[in-house]
Amino acid sequence: MKSSDNAQNIQWFRDAAPYINQHRGKTFVLYFSGAAVASPEFDHLIHDIGLLHALGIRLVLVHGARPQIEARLQLENIAPDYAEGLRITNIESLDAVLEATGRLRVIIEAKLSLSLTNTPMSGSKIRVCSGNFITAKPLGIRNGVNFQHTGAVRKVDSTAIQQLLDAGQCVLFSPVGYSPSGEVFNLRAEQVAGETAIALSADKLIILHDSDSIPDLPAQLTPQDITPRQKAALSAELQKDLECAVHAVNGGVGRAHLIDRFSDGSLLRELFTRDGSGTLISSGHYEDLRQARSHDVGGILELIRPMEQQGILLRRSREQLELEIKHFIVMERDGLIAGCAALFPYKKDQMGEIACIAIHPAYRGTGRGDTLLKYLEKKAREQGLQQVFVMSTQTMHWFIERGFSEQSLDNLPVEKATLYNYQRKSLIFMKPLSN
Template sequence: MTTASREHIRWFRNTAPYINAHRGKTFVLMIGGEVAQHDNFYYIIHDIALLNSLGIRLVLVHGNRPQIDERLQQAGIENKFHQDIRITDSVAMPHVADAAGALRAQIEAGLSMGLPNSPMQGASIRVCSGNFITAKPIGVVDGVDFQHTGRVRRMDIAGISQQLAAGSIVLLSPLGYSPTGEIFNLALEDIAVHCAAAINADKLLLFGSAAGLINSEGKLLRQIAVGDMANLKFYDKEQARLAATAQRACLAGVERCQVISYQDDCAMLEELFTHDGSGTLVATDDYEQLRTATIDDVGGIIELIEPLEQQGVLLKRSRELLETEIKQFRLLERDGRILACAALYPYPDEGCGEVACVITHPEYRGGKRGQRLLRELEAEARRLGLDRVFILTTQTAHWFIEQGFEERSRDDLPAKKQNLYNLQRKSKVFFKSLS
């Protein structure tokens, strides 16, 4: 087997935790009309088929803005907008319905492929579309009648769930129907947010032209907590629209939204099946969870500290000792993987506590995770009534000095700690006041 082949096998092996985590979960994919016009759409269809084969329940919500624009232009009909919302009159409505129907057929045809020697071979995907959306008219806003442009009134949750349970991919077009039999042109984003929230989707995936969400300075934002979005500015309307949609979905109860590129081949698979992904994650809270360690985390902590123990940076701890002291540890975790850890050992009689084992995984250094853990331990020390924390270190003194620690004599250590001081290591002692 060649080196390249082995790399592919190793990559496949590393996807196993994500395959297990995603199986049986429900994802909503928001696919704008621009996506269907791009050459990479052919490969996105293949990736959707792969997700389906891995047991992921999928709802595809497609848009058709450029397709409507083309039809109206060909028919010599003016495009009318107010507040960036299309006004759909009785003349435009047939073209809107035609655009939706044609694109729905294109997607269904793509998912029906089964060519030999292709990723679609043997897929046998069932696609279900229908009147899952009940709509209502927008009505008159600022004196402007939006006529056949509407909003989602409710989703047929039972109907969608039934089709997903049967293994079908549910395909939602940007059309809704009223109890009186009227057809309404709906916004793609409105459907995606309502659907993801209504069916309790685990993820909403949003496709855009860029790699993810890019701020006004041109930087790709790898992850954003919803609470931080109010202070962000984005470099174009598409970015702002995607960010607003992700924010709405999270506030409606969808825990995670991921913004990815429809132009980059494999972007969706990279986002879903690798540690760092390819785009931007928008979450209701911090993507990396800070929590107290449990006995099940001992193996992950050992994985972090062993290399540093071998280098002499840390004093060696046995598994038995870690199991005894596990409640002293705090962790930063992402998708079940421990990225960083730190521990606090209180000495309440002396009003101080020891901070120890502040470690970040080598692949995740530079993200201020150590500072975040240190702040958490300092806050915990205050809650315990301690007014100082200290550390013993041989090689990381400068980092702790940058965090406000000052060097002291080992005579300042609590008596119990002085008795355990290792004279051969000659660790330096640093204290930090919490007052």
């Protein structure tokens, strides 16, 4: 292995360490389709699942079976029947469902049991458990269509599942459920995954989708962010996946992830890198904009030092920053200070100075500077200030484009004007605040 590759791998492990610690002991529900199981890449996914288990993550796996059911129906010369995107399961096709899902479950269990030397599963000891944890109900008659043995999740036995997870077992679900009267129902695997995640109050629902891209969706969303236009641009299957993810988050699941199953290692990149590989849906913002605290001083200094060395920002000592920390806000992205800015009020003059706007190099050009500026302008209004000002030597045009205009030193608050650095020769820009 080249030394550069070696260094890159070492750095990857170091960068992943916070996520390994963060995920240990957490409950993840992972859905993958029947097409994923049939693909040549499925062994890689199994290896990644084995790694997650080895890292102490509590796993519930839910598999789909559509292509396998279709193949079984074709073998039996039974024509598939659909309505509203759902399979109509009569008694003949139910047999095909049970045959296909049962066989598929055994195949998955066998792959998870692999522990051959010289494979990524070497030394792994994954105990897989399946059972009648899903109570189902008939979907019934909808819009005049009798779905017969197609059902919906009625209840999930979360207590029994938690006991198995506590014992270190991996729980595997097939898309079937059982009624108290002993009937069996064919279920949508995505719904099984979503309802199970809700019942367990899972930390994550992870959906490995069958589309090789998610058009027009950002890397992170809240349920309220999703626009009709974005949803309409998705395929019918992706729309269902998205609805499942949103339903789970609204039901109390910490985060839901939509990940492209075709990209090798996408599951690991999503879970163990800062920028992930898919679309994250959460009830709150993955990137928190908040008041800075004393423990943020080190992260802020690390962020602003290069800009101070370039003369873009005025140099601040650690002691000065510790004294000023109450005036700072930070943009935190999974433990990294991705941005910062400060608002120093001069209430006697009804003015405020916006200072030290800094964005991590990896996130420049993404609108985060605008977000910080708008947030501080909002804070200034809330404090009753009438205008804000900045002092700049290199970023003048950025502020001009955002409504600031150049002013003279005489327009500064007296307290600030007396401290003006004539060697630095910063230009002064002001912006009135509308109510």
